[in-house]
Amino acid sequence: MMPRQSLLLKILLPVIVFLTVWLLLRPASKNTTEKSPSRSVATLTPEELRDLGIDGDTPADTVATLVGQMKQYRRELQAIQSDNESQQAREKRLKAQQATLVSELRGDMRRQQDQMRDELLKSQRGLLDKLDRLMAKRPDDIPPGLGLTPGELPADVQPDIRWLEPLDAPPPVDEKLLRVPLKTVDKPPPKPDVKVYTLPQNATLTGSIAMTALIGRVPLNGTVSDPYPFKLLIGEDNLTANGIELPDVAGAVVSGIASGDWTLSCVRGQITSMTFVFHDGTIRTVPQGGKPGNKQQEIGWLSDNQGLPCIPGERKSNAKEYLTSQFLLAGSGAAAQAFANGESTTVVEDGSITSAVTGNNGQYVLGQAIGGGLKETADWMKQHYGQMFDAVYVPPGHKVAVHLTEALSIDYEPEGRQVKYQQASTPGGLE
Known part of the structure; x- marks a missing residue:
């Protein structure tokens, strides 16, 4: 029995050991096979590898590429963070400058208010002092005898000296008793005007001289600003030569205003009044008064001897000089202002606009000074030169014709004004 059991033990023991080892090794190999796919590189298409920039690279090259990209991303992130920090610092600096400007503006306003208050108080004190001086210089309006009768003072304060009216003092006069009614003399009514001549409507007076x-x-824009007046002379011979016989009239003076036509280079004349001088020195101006609501009533117009209603003349204009000077001044002022603005920074925050000088202060002040000076010069030129001037000029002495559009009634005033009055000499002295 013993040999048989030992033989069985020798056979079963190796089998049991083998099974035990096999069972122990089997889970490890399974785990190894399960973990091995995770280490392998995922299968990608050629387009995806080309997009990632790792086509044809080994796993080590791919890892190195990824590490380099991560370092680049970190550097870019650090640059963005540093930029943000610089922007925050700049924002803090701008806020500090804004607060400084606000405080300076408030201080300037407070100083100006204090200065104005001091000037106002000073002017008030000056007026009060002037009033005191005037009141001190005012004489006392006290009548003789202090304006009191002797009985008006109390008994204990009656003065020892009493006022008496001087003997040579004029007695009081009652004007009501001396007033005598006088009968007023009625002045004779003025003599009526005598009708002498009439210049009919559409009459023409040729041969007049400017x-x-x-x-x-x-x-400009259909209106003439501040038109120039003119005068014409018409002699007695000219009035007679035109078929209008005015034997008692020595001559006439025609007044009116002119306007120009730049396209035709001519001058149009509008007649507003005519003054006739008689041989005895009496003068008569027609019309006596303009129509209600009209400052000047047109009674005729001018033409040259050939009948042109617009008299040819010479063009005069200052457009070249005016526009050139305005262009140079305005352009230089704008350039100086832009140069100054280039040294400042404007910040818009919460709906408010804040401008601060962030560049060279000297250049900013220089640009502002030049721009302000050029602007003042341009304003001065606008005020003194007015505006662009275009006109047509006809020299004096030019012969023109007068065309009447209104009938002129020439009446003789017996008591009218005359150019010269003959004063009768009266003898004087003792004989």
């Missing part, structure tokens, strides 16, 4: 130059300003 005493002044005809300067016609060209209308």
